[in-house]
Amino acid sequence: xxxxxxxxxxxxxxxxxxxxxxxxxxxxxxxxxxxxxxxxxxxxxxxxxxxxxxxxxxxxxxxxxxxxxxxxxxxxxxxxxxxxxxxxxxxxxxxxxxxxxxxxxxxxxxxxxxxxxxxxxxxxxxxxxxxxxxxxxxxxxxxxxxxxxxxxxxxxxxxxxxxxxxxxxxxxxxxxxxxxxxxxxxxxxxxxxxxxxxxxxxxxxxxxxxxxxxxxxxxxxxxxxxxxxxxxxxxxxxxxxxxxxxxxxxxxxxxxxxxxxxxxxxxxxxxx
Amino acid sequence: xxxxxxxxxxxxxxxxxxxxxxxxxxxxxxxxxxxxxxxxxxxxxxxxxxxxxxxxxxxxxxxxxxxxxxxxxxxxxxxxxxxxxxxxxxxxxxxxxxxxxxxxxxxxxxxxxxxxxxxxxxxxxxxxxxxxxxxxxxxxxxxxxxxxxxxxxxxxxxxxxxxxxxxxxxxxxxxxxxxxxxxxxxxxxxxxxxxxxxxxxxxxxxxxxxxxxxxxxxxxxxxxxxxxxxxxxxxxxxxxxxxxxxxxxxxxxxxxxxxxxxxxxxxxxxxx
Amino acid sequence: xxxxxxxxxxxxxxxxxxxxxxxxxxxxxxxxxxxxxxxxxxxxxxxxxxxxxxxxxxxxxxxxxxxxxxxxxxxxxxxxxxxxxxxxxxxxxxxxxxxxxxxxxxxxxxxxxxxxxxxxxxxxxxxxxxxxxxxxxxxxxxxxxxxxxxxxxxxxxxxxxxxxxxxxxxxxxxxxxxxxxxxxxxxxxxxxxxxxxxxxxxxxxxxxxxxxxxxxxxxxxxxxxxxxxxxxxxxxxxxxxxxxxxxxxxxxxxxxxxxxxxxxxxxxxxxx
Numbered sequence: 001x002x003x004x005x006x007x008x009x010x011x012x013x014x015x016x017x018x019x020x021x022x023x024x025x026x027x028x029x030x031x032x033x034x035x036x037x038x039x040x041x042x043x044x045x046x047x048x049x050x051x052x053x054x055x056x057x058x059x060x061x062x063x064x065x066x067x068x069x070x071x072x073x074x075x076x077x078x079x080x081x082x083x084x085x086x087x088x089x090x091x092x093x094x095x096x097x098x099x100x101x102x103x104x105x106x107x108x109x110x111x112x113x114x115x116x117x118x119x120x121x122x123x124x125x126x127x128x129x130x131x132x133x134x135x136x137x138x139x140x141x142x143x144x145x146x147x148x149x150x151x152x153x154x155x156x157x158x159x160x161x162x163x164x165x166x167x168x169x170x171x172x173x174x175x176x177x178x179x180x181x182x183x184x185x186x187x188x189x190x191x192x193x194x195x196x197x198x199x200x201x202x203x204x205x206x207x208x209x210x211x212x213x214x215x216x217x218x219x220x221x222x223x224x225x226x227x228x229x230x231x232x233x234x235x236x237x238x239x240x241x242x243x244x245x246x247x248x249x250x251x252x253x254x255x256x257x258x259x260x261x262x263x264x265x266x267x268x269x270x271x272x
Numbered sequence: 273x274x275x276x277x278x279x280x281x282x283x284x285x286x287x288x289x290x291x292x293x294x295x296x297x298x299x300x301x302x303x304x305x306x307x308x309x310x311x312x313x314x315x316x317x318x319x320x321x322x323x324x325x326x327x328x329x330x331x332x333x334x335x336x337x338x339x340x341x342x343x344x345x346x347x348x349x350x351x352x353x354x355x356x357x358x359x360x361x362x363x364x365x366x367x368x369x370x371x372x373x374x375x376x377x378x379x380x381x382x383x384x385x386x387x388x389x390x391x392x393x394x395x396x397x398x399x400x401x402x403x404x405x406x407x408x409x410x411x412x413x414x415x416x417x418x419x420x421x422x423x424x425x426x427x428x429x430x431x432x433x434x435x436x437x438x439x440x441x442x443x444x445x446x447x448x449x450x451x452x453x454x455x456x457x458x459x460x461x462x463x464x465x466x467x468x469x470x471x472x473x474x475x476x477x478x479x480x481x482x483x484x485x486x487x488x489x490x491x492x493x494x495x496x497x498x499x500x501x502x503x504x505x506x507x508x509x510x511x512x513x514x515x516x517x518x519x520x521x522x523x524x525x526x527x528x529x530x531x532x533x534x535x536x537x538x539x540x541x542x543x544x
Numbered sequence: 545x546x547x548x549x550x551x552x553x554x555x556x557x558x559x560x561x562x563x564x565x566x567x568x569x570x571x572x573x574x575x576x577x578x579x580x581x582x583x584x585x586x587x588x589x590x591x592x593x594x595x596x597x598x599x600x601x602x603x604x605x606x607x608x609x610x611x612x613x614x615x616x617x618x619x620x621x622x623x624x625x626x627x628x629x630x631x632x633x634x635x636x637x638x639x640x641x642x643x644x645x646x647x648x649x650x651x652x653x654x655x656x657x658x659x660x661x662x663x664x665x666x667x668x669x670x671x672x673x674x675x676x677x678x679x680x681x682x683x684x685x686x687x688x689x690x691x692x693x694x695x696x697x698x699x700x701x702x703x704x705x706x707x708x709x710x711x712x713x714x715x716x717x718x719x720x721x722x723x724x725x726x727x728x729x730x731x732x733x734x735x736x737x738x739x740x741x742x743x744x745x746x747x748x749x750x751x752x753x754x755x756x757x758x759x760x761x762x763x764x765x766x767x768x769x770x771x772x773x774x775x776x777x778x779x780x781x782x783x784x785x786x787x788x789x790x791x792x793x794x795x796x797x798x799x800x801x802x803x804x805x806x807x808x809x810x811x812x813x814x815x816x
Contacts, residue, residue, distance in 0.1 A: 021584065493621075
């Protein structure tokens with residue numbers, strides 16, 4: 001695969017500390033022509049699950065041959081492996097902790113390499129910053145045309161993580177909230193196709209905790225200001241939003257406790 | 273107009289979610305040589321007014337031929353138009369909701385196009401993310417030399433928004449606070465010229481709520497630590513600051529309520 | 545020295561306001577090929593000390609010939625000098641307020657220029673935004689090959705700031721906390737070498753306020769979840785961390801009061 005010259009970065013480092021800039025400095029020291037694009041550095045600290053969904057959702061918008069570096073790595077320095085992956089015409093570099101699992105799971109063909117060739121690392125590797133000393137230089141070498149095969153040895157058993165899926169039970173479609181965005185919109189794991197097959201044109205009633213949403217629309221202004229509605233968002237997922245408001249404020253939960261909240265979809269007129 | 277190859281982005285998306293990165297990925301998929309620069313992604317959610325002033329203040333520092341994408345778009349998906357603008361040797365791409373009005377208002381000559389040529393869009397356009405599916409690809413095509421004229425049909429009636437202006441009434445100059453910056457400085461809509469013409473060399477007294485400022489200086493250290501002063505800032509606007517402190521903390525208002533607060537300038541010695 | 549074409553930016557401007565983008569616009573107007581990389585824009589407002597340590601820690605990861613612009617400048621517009629520095633094969637541009645002192649102190653050979661040649665500035669220089677009007681254009685000209693010598697006149701007495709150093713007293717090694725990172729890790733000013741020489745293989749006991757840490761490890765997972773440990777971090781400094789937790793939460797202090805807190809290292813078995 002021909003590299004695009006683009007490297008994306010996703011971490012839980014935040015933007016205050018020097019860590020992200022160090023990674024960029026290392027990359028540009030090896031390939032001054034690399035283009036480095038931030039996906040997000042505000043993944044919740046140590047949340048592999050959140051990072052896994054974020055990179056899964058974002059990578060397809062980049063050109064084929066892009067290298068995606070993901071550093072959400074609470075076990076940094078332990079014996080967890082470091083890997084580079086080639087799948088769906090993109091490269092991925094990061095810890096083998098499941099962060100690329102949703103992408104691997106969706107594609108039949110992939111190559112996963114255990115990073116063992118330390119000639120592609122920085123000369124000194126610390127215990128706590130493999131993003132800088134391994135992932136950054138490896139990603140830069142990939143943009144220069146170093147092949148995946150030369151980075152280490154293939155593995156067949158990358159770490160998997162559990163991805164919650166929507167399921168129907170006794171006539172109700174159950175899902176959960178997987179993200180709360182900057183606007184307070186509640187993104188669920190219920191895909192448009194599941195949603196439509198379940199409803200088969202019946203109008204939906206959606207219940208999340210003590211919030212009941214009966215309006216289904218296409219855009220935020222389909223309801224009055226301050227009123228909640230359900231819609232299929234631009235990633236084809238069921239989302240709860242409030243026109244000119246924050247749906248997350250309607251849940252009476254601390255913001256840290258919203259992810260994982262159960263979402264129930266019923267057909268209007270159903271008896272529970 | 274020759275494109276500079278630079279695209280700036282201003283949104284209310286924040287930096288946690290994948291939305292900004294998706295826009296950058298789309299741009300680089302069309303023009304891998306484009307340079308994408310963030311202006312800010314922390315415009316208050318849905319605040320067209322705030323975004324309009326921010327892009328107005330920032331664009332002149334970029335080279336002629338730069339494309340400025342502004343996505344503050346609470347009515348996304350409704351029948352509001354999508355536009356591209358050429359004015360003052362810069363391009364602007366965004367919703368027709370007034371976000372470019374302060375710039376259009378200041379220039380006699382401009383071209384405003386309603387974006388209708390969907391061959392310059394992504395193949396699938398969702399209801400809720402026109403930034404990714406329309407503004408990103410259109411901006412990338414502009415950097416490749418696609419002309420404004422080929423993007424759609426000209427319109428003569430872009431949406432206008434009310435921009436509060438300073439005015440004199442019964443011997444007092446009235447303005448309002450239009451921005452609170454990272455340092456807690458209070459930026460007003462009173463321009464240096466209005467301020468100086470009103471005062472004609474009399475010393476000013478400035479009143480904002482219960483805060484009275486009698487010191488006028490040029491730099492923050494012109495007053496003691498913790499003391500407020502008024503100055504003309506680097507954008508030629510009257511600004512209230514506190515040396516090594518936050519003027520916004522002196523107002524006894526919630527931070528969300530400061531924008532729009534009335535500012536009164538009197539000549540020292542005036543009787544109210 | 546051959547410029548790398550890269551300019552890094554470190555400021556206390558935050559990311560909400562247009563100030564950082566204005567600097568980038570000015571740079572790209574002078575050198576459209578410059579690569580601008582953000583180090584951090586979240587230095588605490590006016591904290592020269594924090595900025596000085598941050599740039600000192602980060603610059604070595606960039607290629608030789610990189611220009612580092614640092615704008616933490618609470619006395620902007622006063623008679624403090626503006627300088628450009630060449631040291632350790634890197635360029636630095638900013639106010640002469642000590643922000644580059646830790647770097648200058650560590651190298652015998654350096655060139656420090658007082659920026660007086662205003663043909664390398666923007667035509668209009670305001671009182672309060674020298675980052676935009678002086679540092680940005682000067683840094684862009686450096687990437688184009690303008691020599692340090694042509695920017696002004698050499699000075700021998702750049703402003704120094706006090707950098708707290710670890711010291712041993714009556715058998716105890718004293719240091720202090722110099723940074724709290726995004727993960728709540730407490731970074732001290734005790735360098736690996738000082739730490740090891742002091743202990744000479746005795747096990748350490750580390751005391752910070754009411755927190756006592758007896759575990760010394762290499763990686764976070766060396767202790768149980770929620771347990772504190774001391775480690776030498778990737779910058780060779782003693783750091784206190786909590787596995788899957790925030791060490792900063794254990795100090796019973798407001799986050800703004802943690803920097804400067806005394807750190808005491810004793811040899812286990814020592815009587816105080």
